[in-house]
Amino acid sequence: MKLEYDLVIIGGGPAGLAAALEAEKNGVENILLLERDKYLGGILFQCIHNGFGLQYFKEDLTGPEYADRFITQINNHKIDIKTETMVVKITPNKQIIALNRNDGLLCIKARAIVLAMGCRERTREAIAIAGSRPAGIFTAGTAQRYINIEGYMPGREVVILGSGDIGMIMARRMTLEGARVKAVLEIMPFSTGLTRNKVQCLDDFDIPLRFNHTITRIEGEKRVEKVTIAQVDKNLQVIPGTEEEISCDTILLSVGLIPENELTKEVGIKLDPITGGPIVNENRETEIEGIFACGNVLQVYDLADYVSEEGEIVGKVAKEYLMGKRRYRSQSVKIIPGENIGYVVPQHIDFLVPDRKKIKLFMRVKKPEERVRINLIDDKGKVLSSYKKGIVTPGEMESVYLPEVLLKDRLKSLTVSVGKEDKEQR
Amino acid sequence: MEEKEIVCVSCPMGCRMTVQAKEGDIISITGNDCPKGIEYAKEEFTNPLRILPTTVRVIGGELPLVSVKTEKAIPKGLLLKAMAEIAEIEVKAPIKIGQVIKDDLIGTGVSLVATRNIKRANSNLLSYKVLK
16 A cells, blocks of 8 residues: 655545645646545535535536536546545654554655645534533534435524524525524624625525624523523623523524644644634745645635635645745745734745746735725835725635735735725825 | 615625616616626516525435535525425435436426435445435
8 A cells, every 4th residue: 555645635625626636737646635524525515505616617506516526527537535534643744644444544654745624613612602501502514414415404493693604504494494593693793604695595585684692591401492692782792681582492503613723733833823724825835844734724715616726726836845846035025914904814925936926815804894995015114006895894705916026025024904995095 | 666675796795775666667776886786686676586406305325315406596486385396306316416306396497406426325234214
């Protein structure tokens, strides 16, 4: 059995699939893709709804169809694949310890590694809701798996906490399958999901979305019987006297996703406290040379299309790394989140690439704003470039292209800021 | 005169538009920020259509369900009726992605198609049984 590879990719979801295919396309020869589940495709098979591929394929596909496009391709390539294989440890000198039923314990040597482990859902424990511990409390993604893959109906009368995309999609799905979704509660004063999902999943079925609301208590002996909900103030503190009770047998939690970075942390790679993912340069390379990251393990995306796009970036640069064909800038450019910017990926720019025209910067804003500009400001406070945006909201990731010509040799940092449109007009 | 509020989904702006109509004919559309809004509002007012993604029961498959969708969008008002018809369908494994599961769903002329492959269960031990 082969135990030495040029490139090992950990995770066979949209990020890992795109990274593997693109690396092969660019001439990387010895590629191994490791997946802990029985099948490739990650979460896509349980996302049976459409809306995938609008950016990447310019077609409206369902999750399984989107996955199939990549899996069909990968089966036609010379990429080694091991499913039902769990990576338990990676080392700084790029050894990978993995386990599976057929091979037992594996120690694989890699010249480069791509981390593509995705993310997992925040649970009730992560948000600490008081009350008893009855059955009937699920994360939205678990309920999605039960209904769409396993064929079980989690409940009949549902309250959903969190207006993230999976929560709203599950509100529609459960309604179509005959459940009654009594309310979707959102602690923030705005939706954290896509507008498209609010309209087509909630408004279409008259499901009420209540902003500034949260669950304060869960009650039930064996099964959930009711929840107490309450309004919150600007500081997200419960306003006494606003409590109401809703009877229900099921609670779905759609309260955010956490990049799954146990392997990353253990190998000693520093994480960004805001994204929960590793700090990377424009090649999505972590602080250990030759260990890359892409997709939701790096930052939680709204769309699988962007995950595939990032997988491709990594597939391409992995080849450059393996060839030793890279030139560092004399000084790394630090990308700093400024006014109303939560975070920016990549966090720094390290390389000189002669034929590169632009670098795509991904970011999320902290609060919604209308008629603004996203400004790129140099270390002397000068606005280098400015992009008009009708609206920015934390629910929709923003991206702007940084033109390569602006990356002057001695530039130390670049601040990304949201500014009012009129003030910045030039 | 009737009035309907429509939120545009063409882009993240999510313009709140108001459509005014008399006997079903649109008189005015306001609140849109760009021409895309007009198009969306017209369609959404006169004939809102949706793709319906759901699942169908599988017999003898490696999984108990296959994901499906309507090949084209169907009228929004027919979604629940379509779900009732789909609930009656059973399909035998193996299933190929794109395979027509049901022709002419509830008389819409639109087919229901599989959105993934499902292999046959390779042993009785592993196969899922549908409990009725």
